[in-house]
Amino acid sequence: MNDGLSTIEQQITSDYKYGFTSDFEADQAPKGLNEDIIRFISGKKNEPEWMLEWRLKAYRHWLKMEVPEWANIKYPPVDFQNIIYYSAPKQTKKLNSLDEIDPELRRTFEKLGISLDEQKRLSGVAVDAVIDSVSVATTFREQLGELGIIFCSMSEAIQEHPELIKKYIGSVVPMTDNFYSALNSAVFTDGSFCYIPKGVRCPMELSTYFRINAQNTGQFERTLIVAEEGSYVSYLEGCTAPMRDENQLHAAVVELIAMDHAEIKYSTVQNWYPGDKEGKGGIYNFVTKRGICAGVHSKISWTQVETGSAVTWKYPSCILKGDHSVGEFYSVAVTNHHQQADTGTKMIHLGKNTRSRIVSKGISAGVSHNSYRGLVSVAKNATNARNFSQCDSLLLGDRCGAHTFPYIEVKNNTAQVEHEATTSKIGEDQIFYCNQRGIDTETAVALIVNGFAKEVMNQLPMEFAVEAQKLLAITLEGSVG
Amino acid sequence: MLQIKDLHAGIEGKEILKGINLTIRPGEVHAIMGPNGSGKSTLASVLAGRSDYEVTGGSVDFLGKDLLELAPEARAGEGLFLAFQYPVEIPGLSTINFMKTAVNEVRKYRGQEVLDAAEFLKLMKEKMSLVNIDKNLLTRSLNEGFSGGEKKRNEVFQMAMLEPRLAILDETDSGLDIDAIRIAAAGVNAIRSKENATLVITHYQRLLDYIVPDFVHVLYNGRIVKSGGKELALELEETGYSFLKNEMNIA
Numbered sequence: 001m002n003d004g005l006s007t008i009e010q011q012i013t014s015d016y017k018y019g020f021t022s023d024f025e026a027d028q029a030p031k032g033l034n035e036d037i038i039r040f041i042s043g044k045k046n047e048p049e050w051m052l053e054w055r056l057k058a059y060r061h062w063l064k065m066e067v068p069e070w071a072n073i074k075y076p077p078v079d080f081q082n083i084i085y086y087s088a089p090k091q092t093k094k095l096n097s098l099d100e101i102d103p104e105l106r107r108t109f110e111k112l113g114i115s116l117d118e119q120k121r122l123s124g125v126a127v128d129a130v131i132d133s134v135s136v137a138t139t140f141r142e143q144l145g146e147l148g149i150i151f152c153s154m155s156e157a158i159q160e161h162p163e164l165i166k167k168y169i170g171s172v173v174p175m176t177d178n179f180y181s182a183l184n185s186a187v188f189t190d191g192s193f194c195y196i197p198k199g200v201r202c203p204m205e206l207s208t209y210f211r212i213n214a215q216n217t218g219q220f221e222r223t224l225i226v227a228e229e230g231s232y233v234s235y236l237e238g239c240t241a242p243m244r245d246e247n248q249l250h251a252a253v254v255e256l257i258a259m260d261h262a263e264i265k266y267s268t269v270q271n272w273y274p275g276d277k278e279g280k281g282g283i284y285n286f287v288t289k290r291g292i293c294a295g296v297h298s299k300i301s302w303t304q305v306e307t308g309s310a311v312t313w314k315y316p317s318c319i320l321k322g323d324h325s326v327g328e329f330y331s332v333a334v335t336n337h338h339q340q341a342d343t344g345t346k347m348i349h350l351g352k353n354t355r356s357r358i359v360s361k362g363i364s365a366g367v368s369h370n371s372y373r374g375l376v377s378v379a380k381n382a383t384n385a386r387n388f389s390q391c392d393s394l395l396l397g398d399r400c401g402a403h404t405f406p407y408i409e410v411k412n413n414t415a416q417v418e419h420e421a422t423t424s425k426i427g428e429d430q431i432f433y434c435n436q437r438g439i440d441t442e443t444a445v446a447l448i449v450n451g452f453a454k455e456v457m458n459q460l461p462m463e464f465a466v467e468a469q470k471l472l473a474i475t476l477e478g479s480v481g
Numbered sequence: 482m483l484q485i486k487d488l489h490a491g492i493e494g495k496e497i498l499k500g501i502n503l504t505i506r507p508g509e510v511h512a513i514m515g516p517n518g519s520g521k522s523t524l525a526s527v528l529a530g531r532s533d534y535e536v537t538g539g540s541v542d543f544l545g546k547d548l549l550e551l552a553p554e555a556r557a558g559e560g561l562f563l564a565f566q567y568p569v570e571i572p573g574l575s576t577i578n579f580m581k582t583a584v585n586e587v588r589k590y591r592g593q594e595v596l597d598a599a600e601f602l603k604l605m606k607e608k609m610s611l612v613n614i615d616k617n618l619l620t621r622s623l624n625e626g627f628s629g630g631e632k633k634r635n636e637v638f639q640m641a642m643l644e645p646r647l648a649i650l651d652e653t654d655s656g657l658d659i660d661a662i663r664i665a666a667a668g669v670n671a672i673r674s675k676e677n678a679t680l681v682i683t684h685y686q687r688l689l690d691y692i693v694p695d696f697v698h699v700l701y702n703g704r705i706v707k708s709g710g711k712e713l714a715l716e717l718e719e720t721g722y723s724f725l726k727n728e729m730n731i732a
Contacts, residue, residue: 448574455573
């Protein structure tokens with residue numbers, strides 16, 4: 001018999017399904033952070049002098065900054081001297097093909113269900129896999145190269161395309177932007193670089209799988225995407241992380257630049273280890289993601305499905321500088337057990353006739369807290385700016401929380417800004433209705449939650465929508481209310 | 482098929498069903514009538530396994546199994562269907578998607594192969610024409626923004642899809658005009674068979690003009706106080722339920 005809420009409570013017990021660690025020799029820096037460590041990282045990567053100087057400048061600025069405390073999240077202070085800032089899976093020589101990858105590494109991919117063999121065969125998906133801060137394999141490079149598209153690791157880009165990196169790195173998220181972006185600028189180890197030349201429509205989804213691996217390693221990726229005039233690219237970042245006892249810090253920076261008539265679609269499926277049922281362990285995810293619609297009629301669209309991490313602090317934003325540019329933010333954030341998420345977006349309207357759309361779906365279960373925090377800003381010269389925001393929260397059980405913090409700053413009276421918000425609970429009636437049709441409670445919750453999140457899921461590239469749906473179901477396995 | 486013996490049940494300590502006895506055989510249509518608060522909907526909920534209700538005594542045998550021991554989804558698997566008085570809305574979930582899950586879960590329970598997309602669509606088309614429902618309705622979010630008539634027609638469609646052995650219609654006529662009742666009833670009649678039985682729960686006689694019962698039972702104050710043929714329903718229509726109270730008081 002289904003005895004209602006108590007069953008529901010009992011079922012909020014699903015374990016993280018990707019909890020395993022793989023063993024390969026890491027080549028790592030000693031714990032702690034100082035100028036020598038930064039020189040070590042830069043040296044390891046054989047970086048040019050200007051890059052090292054840039055890192056050191058960021059580091060010196062970071063030293064003067066305070067940890068931000070305004071978000072609706074609680075966690076013990078991070079000891080930044082107790083983190084290993086560089087760890088690379090040992091690679092003796094440069095790889096020419098996937099077959100040369102460390103078999104242990106291959107098995108890790110296979111356990112995650114993203115074996116590169118398969119990825120390679122799967123048409124239309126190029127994978128740049130990051131394990132512990134260093135890219136180990138890049139596929140489809142040649143095919144993209146023919147179109148003039150650059151898709152490579154950040155380390156490689158610094159070596160091979162220094163003029164582009166120099167021009168664009170830190171141009172959207174300045175190194176001084178915030179505490180974590182400054183830290184990232186000082187110590188970033190790798191990430192992806194993507195450049196789409198003028199008029200080129202990238203023929204495949206570009207995808208990166210990140211994965212935290214060696215113990216105590218904070219990961220600091222840096223992603224930069226530049227879409228030249230009239231180009232289009234769709235990029236997917238997805239990740240799963242192994243089970244850990246100690247908290248791990250993850251502070252990425254993502255910068256997007258869209259020129260005239262260019263469009264960038266950036267989708268994220270985030271499944272870092274959220275900690276156990278008691279809230280022990282789990283990833284701290286402090287990410288700065290920002291895109292600039294630099295040109296007229298350009299468009300940046302963020303889609304995120306956030307199911308993991310113990311603490312999430314993340315606001316993918318759009319600066320709508322070009323006239324007629326469009327910014328979009330579609331988000332599903334799920335929290336269970338003791339997870340905390342403070343996430344949302346910023347839409348900064350600077351150009352004329354700029355439009356933005358925000359659709360945020362927060363799902364809370366267990367004793368978790370889920371906050372939407374969003375800013376819509378319309379500058380003095382941004383005539384005819386339009387924004388529509390919709391923030392819906394779904395609660396499972398009665399011990400979790402959903403919070404909404406919308407900020408609206410309008411300095412031009414031709415602006416139209418709309419905000420809608422709803423909060424609902426999965427009802428016993430809905431569950432029972434499904435039960436009566438032969439559907440067990442777990443499946444019923446998956447159906448209801450996916451229905452709730454559908455508007456956002458529909459924005460994901462087809463290949464990943466199914467995966468994301470499964471992830472929602474796994475995350476909430478059995479939790480209802 | 483269904484044997485209810487001395488069933489007692491209530492909610493939050495208050496007894497609502499005070500000893501129900503009822504036997505339904507394959508092919509039969511039974512109607513349960515009674516005034517508001519007599520326990521009609523409670524009976525439907527208890528049979529379907531709603532957890533708010535507590536069974537305090539008696540037994541229910543369904544096709545040789547102890548129904549009260551089964552989880553609600555297992556009861557559905559065994560072939561019990563409840564057409565809800567107030568079907569719930571599930572935003573973002575289409576009826577098609579919902580039914581594909583339900584049909585395959587029930588098939589799994591019954592040890593049958595699950596249907597692939599093509600087979601499911603074929604089944605769906607067949608049942609759609611049987612109960613005369615529009616495809617547009619099925620692609621919309623389940624019951625969201627549906628009119629009363631559309632909701633009930635959707636219930637009948639789901640019933641056709643799941644091919645139950647026993648269908649319980651809980652106040653399927655409530656809130657419907659006569660045309661909507663006629664359409665819903667036609668759907669129910671289209672899926673009646675010798676193997677299946679139907680239990681119609683209603684306050685008014687008018688639904689029984691379209692779904693003609695073999696037996697009519699009058700439920701009053703948690704007990705079946707009178708049983709008869711379809712003419713009993715007409716009798717109730719003329720005299721109303723007040724005569725029952727007098728009869729009960731005399732008894």
